[in-house]
Amino acid sequence: MSGWFVLTIVLGVPVGPMARIVMKFGGTSVADLDRIRNVARHVKRETDDGHQVAVVVSAMAGRTNELVSWTREASPLHDAREYDAVVAAGEQVSSGLLAIVLQSMGVNARSWQGWQIPIQTDNAHGAARILDIDGSDLVRRFGEGQVAVVAGFQGIGPDNRIATLGRGGSDTSAVALAAAVEADRCDIYTDVDGVYTTDPRIEPAARRLKKVAFEEMLELASLGAKVLQVRSVELAMVHKVRMFVRSSFDEPDAPGMGDLDNPPGTLICDEDEIVEQEVVTGIAYAKDEAQISLRRLADRPGVSAAIFGPLSKAHINVDMIVQNISEDGSSTDMTFTVPSGDMEKSLTVLNDAREAIGFDVVQSESGLAKISVIGIGMRSHAGVAATAFQALADKGINIKAITTSEIKISILIDGPYAELAVRTLHSVYGLDKT
Amino acid sequence: MSGWFVLTIVLGVPVGPMARIVMKFGGTSVADLDRIRNVARHVKRETDDGHQVAVVVSAMAGRTNELVSWTREASPLHDAREYDAVVAAGEQVSSGLLAIVLQSMGVNARSWQGWQIPIQTDNAHGAARILDIDGSDLVRRFGEGQVAVVAGFQGIGPDNRIATLGRGGSDTSAVALAAAVEADRCDIYTDVDGVYTTDPRIEPAARRLKKVAFEEMLELASLGAKVLQVRSVELAMVHKVRMFVRSSFDEPDAPGMGDLDNPPGTLICDEDEIVEQEVVTGIAYAKDEAQISLRRLADRPGVSAAIFGPLSKAHINVDMIVQNISEDGSSTDMTFTVPSGDMEKSLTVLNDAREAIGFDVVQSESGLAKISVIGIGMRSHAGVAATAFQALADKGINIKAITTSEIKISILIDGPYAELAVRTLHSVYGLDKT
Numbered sequence: 044m045s046g047w048f049v050l051t052i053v054l055g056v057p058v059g060p061m062a063r064i065v066m067k068f069g070g071t072s073v074a075d076l077d078r079i080r081n082v083a084r085h086v087k088r089e090t091d092d093g094h095q096v097a098v099v100v101s102a103m104a105g106r107t108n109e110l111v112s113w114t115r116e117a118s119p120l121h122d123a124r125e126y127d128a129v130v131a132a133g134e135q136v137s138s139g140l141l142a143i144v145l146q147s148m149g150v151n152a153r154s155w156q157g158w159q160i161p162i163q164t165d166n167a168h169g170a171a172r173i174l175d176i177d178g179s180d181l182v183r184r185f186g187e188g189q190v191a192v193v194a195g196f197q198g199i200g201p202d203n204r205i206a207t208l209g210r211g212g213s214d215t216s217a218v219a220l221a222a223a224v225e226a227d228r229c230d231i232y233t234d235v236d237g238v239y240t241t242d243p244r245i246e247p248a249a250r251r252l253k254k255v256a257f258e259e260m261l262e263l264a265s266l267g268a269k270v271l272q273v274r275s276v277e278l279a280m281v282h283k284v285r286m287f288v289r290s291s292f293d294e295p296d297a298p299g300m301g302d303l304d305n306p307p308g309t310l311i312c313d314e315d316e317i318v319e320q321e322v323v324t325g326i327a328y329a330k331d332e333a334q335i336s337l338r339r340l341a342d343r344p345g346v347s348a349a350i351f352g353p354l355s356k357a358h359i360n361v362d363m364i365v366q367n368i369s370e371d372g373s374s375t376d377m378t379f380t381v382p383s384g385d386m387e388k389s390l391t392v393l394n395d396a397r398e399a400i401g402f403d404v405v406q407s408e409s410g411l412a413k414i415s416v417i418g419i420g421m422r423s424h425a426g427v428a429a430t431a432f433q434a435l436a437d438k439g440i441n442i443k444a445i446t447t448s449e450i451k452i453s454i455l456i457d458g459p460y461a462e463l464a465v466r467t468l469h470s471v472y473g474l475d476k477t
Numbered sequence: 478m479s480g481w482f483v484l485t486i487v488l489g490v491p492v493g494p495m496a497r498i499v500m501k502f503g504g505t506s507v508a509d510l511d512r513i514r515n516v517a518r519h520v521k522r523e524t525d526d527g528h529q530v531a532v533v534v535s536a537m538a539g540r541t542n543e544l545v546s547w548t549r550e551a552s553p554l555h556d557a558r559e560y561d562a563v564v565a566a567g568e569q570v571s572s573g574l575l576a577i578v579l580q581s582m583g584v585n586a587r588s589w590q591g592w593q594i595p596i597q598t599d600n601a602h603g604a605a606r607i608l609d610i611d612g613s614d615l616v617r618r619f620g621e622g623q624v625a626v627v628a629g630f631q632g633i634g635p636d637n638r639i640a641t642l643g644r645g646g647s648d649t650s651a652v653a654l655a656a657a658v659e660a661d662r663c664d665i666y667t668d669v670d671g672v673y674t675t676d677p678r679i680e681p682a683a684r685r686l687k688k689v690a691f692e693e694m695l696e697l698a699s700l701g702a703k704v705l706q707v708r709s710v711e712l713a714m715v716h717k718v719r720m721f722v723r724s725s726f727d728e729p730d731a732p733g734m735g736d737l738d739n740p741p742g743t744l745i746c747d748e749d750e751i752v753e754q755e756v757v758t759g760i761a762y763a764k765d766e767a768q769i770s771l772r773r774l775a776d777r778p779g780v781s782a783a784i785f786g787p788l789s790k791a792h793i794n795v796d797m798i799v800q801n802i803s804e805d806g807s808s809t810d811m812t813f814t815v816p817s818g819d820m821e822k823s824l825t826v827l828n829d830a831r832e833a834i835g836f837d838v839v840q841s842e843s844g845l846a847k848i849s850v851i852g853i854g855m856r857s858h859a860g861v862a863a864t865a866f867q868a869l870a871d872k873g874i875n876i877k878a879i880t881t882s883e884i885k886i887s888i889l890i891d892g893p894y895a896e897l898a899v900r901t902l903h904s905v906y907g908l909d910k911t
Binding site: 118133 | 552555562563637
C-alpha cells in the first residue's frame with residue numbers, strides 16, 4: 044500500500060487509503076482505566092482515519108500474576124486446564140472494559156473471547172499453540188464498522204476448554220489474528236518505542252531501527268532483547284505479517300502517529316522490504332551464562348545424543364554448542380553453555396550419565412556473557428567476524444567460545460566485560476552513527 | 478429416598494443409598510483459598526459417601542463488586558453484554574480454583590463455565606433468565622465419578638455471548654442445574670444455618686425451621702428474610718427441587734453433616750412433604766417503607782393503570798396496595814407502599830400524572846414498617862388475622878394498612894414499633910416454643 048494516496052477530499056469522510064490493522068496492547072498499557080482510555084484513543088485515531096481495527100489485549104498488569112499465584116496456592120501441582128480457566132479470566136476482564144470505554148467514545152466495538160471467534164488451539168494447556176483462527180465473522184463486522192476487542196493469550200482446545208498460550212502469548216495472538224484477517228499491519232504497542240541497535244541502558248548512543256528483518260528480529264528476540272515474544276516473530280515470518288513495535292505511552296494524537304506507512308516505531312518485515320540493508324543491525328547480549336566442557340570424549344556416533352538427551356529431559360536449555368578435536372588428536376572435546384542457574388543441575392545430570400557418555404574430565408565456569416552481532420547483510424559481506432574478534436582483542440577481552448550462523452556471530456566472554464564488549468562492537472560496526 | 482437403607486457392608490465402599498446432590502456456595506464461602514479448601518471438604522464428604530455431586534460457586538467475595546465498579550468507571554452507561562463478559566470472570570476464577578483444590582484432595586473434579594455445559598439463557602444481558610440446561614454431559618460424567626464445578630450466575634445467550642443472571646443469580650443457577658440433572662437435593666450453603674421463624678437479631682427465641690413449604694419460603698424471601706433469592710425459590714417450586722439451606726461454616730466432618738435425609742439446616746420442599754403443618758411458620762418484616770395515599774379519586778375504570786403505569790415506568794417497586802371507598806362515598810381512596818427512598822420520586826411521578834389520574838389530595842408518610850405473618854396452615858384455620866390485630870392492639874401499636882393473601886397477612890405500622898411487633902407476633906403464635 045506504500046506510496047499511493049487518494050486525493051479526493053470529502054468533508055467528514057476519512058481521506059486516504061483504508062487499511063486493516065491489528066493493534067496489540069500489553070498488561071502495562073491496560074493496567075488501569077486511565078490507561079485503558081489512552082489505549083482507546085489510539086484505537087479511535089485509527090478508526091477515525093477509516094481503518095478497520097482489531098485490538099488484542101493482555102490482562103491488566105499484575106492480574107495474571109495474582110491469578111497464577113492463586114492456582115499455586117490452591118495446589119502446587121495443578122491441572123493445566125483449570126489453570127487456563129482461572130488465568131484466562133484476566134484478559135476476559137480487560138477486553139470487556141476496553142469495549143465499554145470504546146463505546147463511550149462513540150466507537151462501535153465488542154469484546155471477543157478466544158472461544159467465541161473461535162481461536163482453535165492444540166491441547167497443550169498452559170502453553171498451547173494456535174492451530175486455526177476463523178476470522179470470517181470479524182471481517183464481516185469490520186465491513187459494518189465494528190472494532191473487535193480480542194482477549195489475547197487464549198483460545199479453545201479440541202476438548203472445548205479454554206487453553207492459554209503461555210506467558211507473553213498475547214503477541215502471538217495478535218500476529219495469528221493479523222494473519223487470519225489478512226491485516227496490513229500488526230502493531231505491537233509496548234513500553235518501549237521500538238527496536239534498538241542495542242540496549243540503550245548499556246550504550247546511550249543506541250539508535251532506534253526503522254526496519255528489522257524477521258530473521259534478525261528472531262535472533263534479537265531470542266538473544267535477550269525482550270521487546271517481542273520469539274513465537275510471535277516466527278509466526279509473523281511464516282505468514283509475512285508486517286509487525287510494528289511502537290510505544291503505547293506516545294500521545295495518541297501526536298503528529299505522525301496515524302501515518303500509515305511510517306508511524307513512529309520499528310517495522311519488522313520481510314527482508315525484501317528493506318532496501319538499504321545494513322551489514323550489522325544490532326548487538327544483543329545475554330548475561331549469566333555458564334560454560335561446560337567435556338574433555339576427551341570417545342569420538343563415536345551417538346555421543347552428542349548421549350550428552351544432550353539427558354539434559355533435555357531435565358529441562359535444561361542448552362545454547363551454544365562447540366565441538367573440537369581434543370588435544371591428543373584421538374578423541375573429541377564438547378563445550379556448551381547453559382544458564383548459570385542450571386549449571387549445578389547440569390553437572391549432576393552429566394555425572395549420572397558419565398558411563399553412557401564416556402568422558403574423561405568435565406570442566407565448568409559460570410558468570411559468563413554471550414554477545415551476539417546480528418545482521419542479515421552479513422550473508423553477503425566477508426570479514427564481519429574478523430572485525431569483531433579484532434575489536435575485542437584490542438580491548439583485551441578474551442574470547443572463550445564462538446558460534447556463528449548465516450546472520451549472527453555469538454561470542455562467549457567473561458561476564459564483567461559484557462558492557463564493554465557491547466559498546467565496542469556497537470561502535471566498530473558504526474551503529475551509533477545515524 | 479427417606480426411610481430406607483442398605484444393609485450390605487463392603488469394606489471401602491460407601492454404605493447407604495446413593496444420591497445426586499447439587500451444592501451451592503456463595504461468595505463469602507469461597508472468599509479465599511482457606512475457605513475454598515473448607516468448601517472442598519464439604520464436597521469430599523458427599524463424594525466419600527458415594528453421592529454424585531455438582532457444585533455451583535459464586536465469585537470470591539468482593540470480586541464481583543470490584544468488577545462491577547470497573548465497568549462503571551469505564552462508563553456509567555455501558556453495554557450489558559460487555560458488563561457480563563467482565564463480571565462473569567469472577568465465577569470463572571472461583572470454579573477453576575475449587576476444581577484444583579478438589580483434585581489435590583483426590584476428588585475427580587472439573588470446572589464448567591456456563592457456555593460449556595451449556596446453560597442457555599435469554600438475551601436479557603445483566604439480568605438473564607435460564608431457558609434450558611443440557612445436563613447430559615454432566616450426568617454421564619457423574620457416572621464416571623467426576624464432580625462438576627459449575628460457575629454460577631451465568632450462562633450463554635442466543636447471541637453466543639456470556640449472559641449473567643443478575644446479582645444473587647448463583648442460587649438460581651444451582652436450582653436450575655438441580656432440575657436439569659434431576660438431583661435429589663439442592664443444598665444452598667450460606668452464612669446462616671437455616672431459615673428461622675423470624676430474625677434472631679430481633680427475637681433471640683427464634684427457632685430454626687426443619688421444613689418450609691416453597692410458597693412460605695417465597696413469602697419469607699420476598700419479605701426480607703435475605704436467605705435465598707426469590708427467583709431460585711420460584712424455580713424450585715415449579716420443578717419440585719428440594720432445597721436445603723445450611724451453613725458453609727459448619728465443620729464439614731461434624732456428626733450428622735452427611736445425613737442424607739436430615740442434615741442440619743432447613744429443607745424447602747413441597748407442602749405435601751410437611752406432615753405437621755404449623756398454622757404460622759414465620760414472621761417477616763421490612764423496614765423503611767413509605768405509604769402514599771391518593772384521596773378522592775374518580776371511581777372509573779383505568780384509574781389504577783393511570784397510577785401504577787407511570788410508577789412502573791419509573792422503576793418504582795410498589796408493594797402493598799389497598800383501595801377503599803372515600804369518606805364522601807362517591808369516590809375512592811388508593812393507598813400503597815413504596816421503599817422510603819423512592820417516596821419523593823413517586824410523588825413527582827404522581828404529580829406529573831395528576832391530570833390523567835384525577836385525584837384530589839395526595840398524602841404520604843415514610844419511616845413505616847411492614848410486618849408479615851406467614852403460614853401455609855392459615856388456609857385451613859380461621860382467626861389467624863384477628864389474633865394478630867388483637868395482639869398488636871394490646872401493645873398499643875396502630876395499624877395503618879392491611880393486605881392479606883391465602884398464606885400471609887401483612888400489616889403496615891410505624892417504623893419504631895417494628896421490633897416490638899415482630900416479638901409480639903412471634904410469641905402470640907407460639908413460634909418461640911419448640
